Amino acid sequence: MSDPDESNIDVVRWATRELARKFDYGYWREKDKLGEYPWEFVRAFAQGGWLGALIPEEYGGLGLRLAECGVMMQEIAASGAGASGASAIHFYLFPPAPIIRYGSEEMKQEFLPKLARGEILMAFGVTEPTAGVDTSRITTKAEKVDGGWVVNGQKVWITNAQNAHKILLLARTSVRNEEKPLDGMTLFFTDLDRDRITVREIEKLGRSAVDSNELFIDDLEVRDDEVVGEVGQGFRYLIDGLNSERIVVGLEGVGLGQAALELATKYANERVVFDRPIGQNQAVAHPLADSWIRLESARLMAMHAAKLYDDHENCGKEAAAAKYLGAEAGFDACDRAMSTHGGYAYAKDYHVERLWREARLLRNAPFSQEMVLNYVSTQALRLPRAY
Template sequence: MTVDFALSQDQEDLRQAVRDVAATFSDEYWAERDEKHEFPWEFYKTFAEGGWLGIAIPEEYGGGGLGILEASLLLEEVAASGAGMNGCSTMHLTIFGLNTIVKHGSAELRQEILPRAADGSLHVCFGVTEPDAGTDTTRISTFARRDGSDYIISGRKVWITKAADSQKMILIARTAPRNETKPTDGMSLFLVDIDSDKVHLQAIPKMGRNAVQSYEVLFDDLRVPGSTLIGEEGNGFRYLLDGLNPERILLAHEALGIGRAAIRRASRYAKEREVFGRPIGMNQGVAFPLAEAVTHLDAAELMARNAAWRYDQGLPCGREANMAKYLCAEAGFRAADQAIQTHGGMGYAREYHVERYFRESRILRLAPVSQEMVLNYVSQHVLGLPKSY
């Protein structure tokens, strides 16, 4: 099988089309949405009307039927436009999260959900993380107990992106107590309505990406019909794993985009800002760190493209997806940090926007999996070292 990371003309056209649409929303637009904690509805509706939200949803459900590479290029260009994680997070979950329903949902569930997600009329959030479980999903305590043909769900989720702007949540809950010998068994996935007096939301004040907020979500004996179960009861964790590699690949490209936006602004400032009678970009102390940052971005991009290509070819890609997420998150953050340094004191000012890129790039070293957990994966599954946790 020939490996060719050169983009096709269709893929280049896709990038340019996204670039053109995203460019109609300025850095000032994103800074204002972030400062006011306002969801960027104008941006979201523009991309929904353009048919971009369903890029990876099968064509029979109104989507574009394209691969993870095309979806990644879309999000990379959105981030690179200056929208950063605020822009990407409006559509990220629609692109990757619904893959679980595509693969494991019933025909009725797919027909009910996917067309509305593709046209932007339905918002779905993803409920996995819990305060007392964190990265160890097997320790979740949210429980769904059977009551006739229904389930009654009680528990608490945290860091749920876009919960207040969503009508439904893909939720993982225990349907059987944790078995120490098989801890991943007994968890199930549900697609539940969250517009209910049995669901309580609390926004989490945080450092960045404030236009798309994160929430703590409390379920107080929420009754849901059995038809909301995705796939088979007890296999939810296995279904969840299907989304991990594509999510890492998408977020890797988002990190690249933020890094590109930061370098673009820093390079422009380095050409225009004069100190001691010459542009600061003439000084190697300014130029070399920027050159080094863009070199790391380009190198990380190759791993991200490799991971996306392998996923779309149906090849194993756990190694590549995890490494891509690690390398791109590091490169994107490094570029944003250097952009602040290039601006000097003005880099700390909101006026130049690089402080926002810095805040938004930082989250990608934590989520959806920390850099340390990626290294755990590589240590165990690539190097064959003993599991450390």
């Protein structure tokens, strides 16, 4: 990167670090305990203009590159906000990407400024309970009618649906073709109409401040002008944005691990057993040092991938590797922080258990570590495809 680019990254890093750390561990513990959406945190980032970080300036955003946005998300997670804070901002940045790239000019003019200001919240409706990671097998169907479409089906693990005003919804608009299974799916950006969509929250292990939900869609009416891009090309629009999300998820994992490592090193310096701080013992010090190395390596891979992405170069393997390393290093650091705290790791006053619960998610989502290895084995090593 050139010096001006590095300067921009530093500005974003310090500004978002300062803002995120105004919300302390007590704030996030309370949100996690009560399952309350962190609206105060979101509004603070909206006031700073950060919700529109990836939205072009002509639509009211900051028009930043992925590298700056990734650094912002890393700093949010590292502040102690963890996945709860990162997810609350993440879903303003990345679900709108297909609209930015493929939406009609009218759609962009109407909605992107509102998203940038935090005036509307959107959900991202892709995953289905019977399809798993094989998105080609979704069964939510949109049937053509005069002037629009009627959608029926089911979605699962949909973030923000308790509060969202709009939904970016993937549905089949033609029957699955075995020769081209990813064709025939269409993206719609429409109202999350609760008269036609039943939203049922899922009780889950971590990230309780940000809701996850099942959706049951019954005769949802969608207009023709709410189609994003071309009918039948929706999956390709999603794929176009997956590399950027994987890179940023990797950096969020790094941030989670950094938060846990900061708590663990503070405790290791202060906790005295047998007349010495426990951090003086190599059995404590070495795993923490190893986590620092792994986190820094994951961060560098993610920033390398972000540079490739921003330079419009092929970055599929690097993006996948960034997600893999960030998830592994982040969770390992949280797990080692748990070990460092011993029995106190289970006490919510020490906060590491929340980070540990949240970091575990990244090994499964937005796609699993095994699928990363499948992808890299075929794309980097040219081994036969296993899926």
